[in-house]
Amino acid sequence: MSEYLVIVESPAKAKTIGKYLGKKYTVKASMGHVRDLPKSQLGVDVEKNFEPKYITIRGKGDVIKSLRDARKKAKKVFLAADPDREGEAIAWHLATLLDVNQDEACRVVFHEITKDAVRDAFHQPRKLNHHLINAQQTRRILDRLVGYRLSPLLWRKVKKGLSAGRVQSVAVRLIVDREREIRAFEPQEYWTVDAQFQVPEGKFKARFYGYDNTKTELPDRSAVDALLEKIDGQPFAVERVKRSERRRNPSPPFTTSSLQQEAARKLGFRASKTMSVAQQLYEGLDVGAEGSVGLITYMRTDSTRIAETAQTEARQFIAERYGANYVPKEARQFSTKNNAQDAHEGIRPTSVLRTPEAIKEHLSRDQYRLYKLIWERFVASQMAHAVLDTTTVDISANGAWFRATGSVVKFPGFMAVYTEGTDDQPSEEQDKKLLPPIEEGQVLPEPEVVPEQHFTEPPPRYSESSLVKAMEELGIGRPSTYAPTMETILKRGYVVLDQKRFFPTELGEIVVDLLVQNFRQLIDVDFTAHLEKQLDLIEEGKTDWVQLLEEFNRELEADLEKAEATLEHVQIADEESDVECEKCGRKMVYKHGRYGKFLACPGFPECRNTKPIVKEVGVDCPICSKPLVERRGKRKVFFGCSGYPDCEYVLWDRPTGALCPVCYHPMVEKKAKGGVKLVCSNESAHPDAATPERSKGTKNKKLS
Structure with missing residues (x-):
């Protein structure tokens, strides 16, 4: 029986930490949050000091049972979720569910997952920080009040399925305001x-x-x-x-914001992809003889502070690799912005000696490219001008x-x-x-x-990189919110991302105008930034969270009552296409769905015909000679015959337009080490893998 139970969020993190702690410790993953507000109701008792009504998240029953069973066998429980508000809240929910004594030092925090950092953290556990928990809980309740009070109004007055968010609405407003600035621009x-x-x-x-x-x-x-x-x-x-x-x-080490911006510029990564890959680097990867190790420090931070030990190691490395004249006389210190939270360091490699080249063979292409970017930025930040x-x-x-x-x-x-x-x-x-x-x-x-x-040219439309920069400079949101905010406004159809630039949709403009006219404070940039500062003060124990919620809710209720009485129904006409519905003859219209735009018959509910928007790729199907078109599945883009369902020919790799000289099937682009290679899509025509190369991962249907 293990003496100690350690709970983290993910299996990858559990694996990395487990190898540092020894046999006395059992490390398990909670798989993120285990409790949340219910989806079916507001879940906040406004009359009782905004008391939240938490429930177990659906699907987490087996995880919680496993944790409770392990809890019974352990002498002590350590909660080692991430070192931020969200992590503190996860630790608190776990402590509540597992009956962990919250008066004891049960919380363990580390900012990098390395042997020394993990062991040091377990030597000095602390009690749960209820200021951090209150800050997270206040943000959650603020967002719930806006979402569950304002969204139904939008459903009734504008369109079903809409949502309003405290941060997302302001982000959409930035994009709409920029678009209108571009339209009003007169070239000189x-x-x-x-x-x-x-x-x-x-x-x-x-x-x-x-x-x-x-x-x-x-x-x-x-x-x-x-x-x-x-x-x-x-x-x-x-x-x-x-x-x-x-x-x-040199530039300072990365913060969350600057990492997202630079990964977009240099690697072409979406913000969500940057955070996903950075999470993998932080939680730990197997790098050969060293085993599983966290490669970077915690990736949600707005501080550029660097630990003295890391600076010393970097200076020694620079002197040995580049020469003494590349090392500044004194270690560099970078100023941190006024509203930055300095609990974490800037983002850096956990050891500068772990060079990108040394571990390249153990990383995926994306992991390597992002790690290299972080490593180079940090090393440069410690070098001479x-x-x-x-x-x-x-x-x-x-x-x-x-x-x-x-x-x-x-x-x-x-x-x-x-x-x-x-x-x-x-x-x-x-x-x-x-x-x-x-x-x-x-x-x-x-x-x-x-x-x-x-x-003269108008100001450019926002890219993900420049929108993150604007949100940071204006104080809208926090490092952990930038990527999910952009994903939400895209999913809701308020904006579209075309050639890596944000364009507002008609729906986005209508919703922004409605909010500006009826909820001016809610969609005001300065007010949103002020709320972020108030959340920071709650985290520091300097502001009462219930009082903040009372003031916010009072204003929201007044605006809602006024809007309900005065706001007229807004009719949004769907954009008509030139595609005729084959079932009833009407001109189909463009709709926004979970996976982007699609065509739908305007005769709904009498006619429920829908079809995807297809883009021809300039290659004909080798089976029926109809054009191949680009289609989007749940996880990736693929290329299929436009004659579907009569012809089910499909390719999972992009056709180039060239045909195989042996079997005349399309040649496709296949990712390979060092770039892309041209291979034949027809595996059955080249059983001996002779030239031309064949695409081993392609499964074509109905090949002759």
Whole structure:
């Protein structure tokens, strides 16, 4: 019989921790939350200080029984859920269900799952932190009050199935406001004029700056013509050469927000994917002889603080691999934003000595790419600044000044490892160019003068990366809420993600307008940010959570009563397609479902015909010659015959348009080490796996 029972959230975490604790400990997983508010009712007694009515989550019966059986055999229970509000709440629910004495030190917290961190945590368990629990519980009740009071109003006045959320509604408003800003934008004309010089040492380009060294705009063609006339036939002389040394500091270690942004920029990851893969790296993976080990620190954090031991290890590593001049004189300290919670460190590898290359063979492609990003960012954050030599050259011709800039890396510093990506910003390639040797007073050869017309552009639509950044800067939500918020607004059909940019739907705009007109405070950015600060104060024990709920609910009830009386029914017309319903002849309309848009007959309920929206892939079915189309299943995209159900031909890999020279079936793209390879989709035609390669994982039906 084990003396101690340890409960964590996931089996992967249980496996990693179990190997560090020894035979006296039994480690089990709760599989996340075990209790929650009921789905069938509000589940909050507003009249009794907002007392929540928790129930066991459906489907968790076997898990709870297993935990109770293990509890009977153990002398003591340790609750080791994640080190945040949500984890504290899970620990509290488990303590309640399993009759764990909450006056005892039963809570164990660690910020990385390594041998030393886990053992140290078990040497200093603590009591449950009820300030943390209250903060989580308050957020849950706030969201329940909004969702269960406001959503039914939307069902009655707008459309069934809608929902409103305290954070999600504000996120949709940001997207709607940006779209309207783009629509209202009026482009302004402006021109640039470049002088392209050819000197013996090479080519370079200077851009018109202004007249007599004063910045001057070129708003139209007449201004450009006046400039061209002024410099026509005039000598171009170098008036000034300014050389300076510029230092560039590294970015801090990742927070949840910056990790999601950078993984989107550099890896093309959705925020939800980033958090899923990061969770795997945190909970532990088998890396060969070392066994299962947590590879990164806790991934839900808005702090950039780094443990002194980790900094010391990083500095030693940098000195050995890159040289002593790559190590700053003092360990770097990064400032943390005012509203950041500093309970956790920034996201870093649990050991910098565990390089990406050393463990690559043990990780999936996504795990490796994200770990490499985190490792490089952390190592760079502890390195010396980069030094760049910058040169600015001012050239004049009859009082018209042109300016050329360039730079060269004198000492790469942290840039030898990593540089941060950017959102919606022009390339810095021109700034990086090294200019040829130029001296003051030098007369340059006649340049080629190139005028070019431009128009100002509206602000870009939000990407996942820039929306996360905006939510963080505005104080909307917390690290753990960014990814689920974006998934929710997509699922509800309030926005769509097209070419990695958010567009509001008509439904999204209608709901935002309704909320702005009737629940101005609820959808106000500043009010939502204020609530987040209040939740932080509850966590710190400085604000009463019941009082906060009373004030919020009073305002919500007043707005609901007013909206119920004054709000008229809003009719949303479905967008009509050019596809005719084969059952009744009506023009089908576009609908939003769980897996995206689909076509439905507007004659519902008399006619219930629906069909998926299909996209042809430019390849014909080898069985019946009808076009192959892209279809979406529950888990992935596949490619099937448009003649279904008469023809059931299907491919699980994307066809390229090429045909196999042996059997004339489609060639498909198959993922392989080092990239993608071209293989034949028809396995039966190549039983000996001869050239051309065949796709082993493809199961085609009705192949001749």
